[in-house]
Amino acid sequence: MTSVDETAARLRACYDTGDTIPPIRDGFAEGDTDTAYAIQEANTRFWVDQGRRLCGRKVGLTSKVVQQQLGVDQPDYGMLFADTDMSGGEIDSSRLIQPRMEAEVAFVLGKDLTDPQLTLADVLSAVDYAVAALEVVDSRIADWQIGIVDTIADNGSSAMFVLGPEPCRLTDVDLLGCGMTLTKNGDTASLGTGAACLGHPAFAAKWLAQTMARTEFPLRAGDIILTGALGPMVDAAPGDAFEAHISGLGTVSTRMSK
Helix, strand or coil: CCHHHHHHHHHHHHHHHCCCECCCHHHCCCCCHHHHHHHHHHHHHHHHHCCCCEEEEEEECCCHHHHHHHCCCCCEEEEEEHHHECCCCCECHHHCCCCEEEEEEEEEECCCECCCCCCHHHHHHHEEEEEEEEEEECCCEHHHCCCHHHHHHCHHHEEEEEECCCCECHHHCCCCCCEEEEEECCEEEEEEEHHHCCCCHHHHHHHHHHHHHCCCCCECCCCEEEEEECCCCEECCCCCEEEEEECCCEEEEEEECC
């Protein structure tokens, strides 16, 4: 078994046991994102072979401050699976290890995006609608002690997501200036704007679409894009209730099961 396959298996096992593992970055060259994505792809293929269905992608590291902290100059991505869509329901806390909550803008595509040379106009014309979204991020790395290699290998620290019920066409919302308020148990927990996401959520979507077009998993019509957090992530625990309001996109809410 290669180091890629072995590391992928160690990360996968955490989903079953609820355990965490030490940071994996020390076993690879510093900043070796190619190997990190190879680990992520090994698990993606394993899960797809097991019958799980891809339904989209997430963009991470969209904050310039977080990029600087991890010593990178671009975002990363992770895979979204249909069985992690908790829209309209409760978050199953038993499936999580050390969850945190983020509020962001989600795009749902109406067209395939398969050309690595695509433009921003291509991306905007391919988006069917946008919705407010909550992303539950989680880490299989102990105590969230992650570097860029750790989070990429760990599927972008992805866990679950919730889409809001109010789809909106891009021409009807100011995604640059839209304000975001995330509350936890009724108290304000995080604030942000669309500009916090790589300058504009559409810029994050363009980066993702170009990047995925160079892989075996390009974006397709019907796919969901979680474009990245609009504000700081918030710790989540069983029983917590979350609600995010994004101006122009309405409200999305969920609760962590007890």
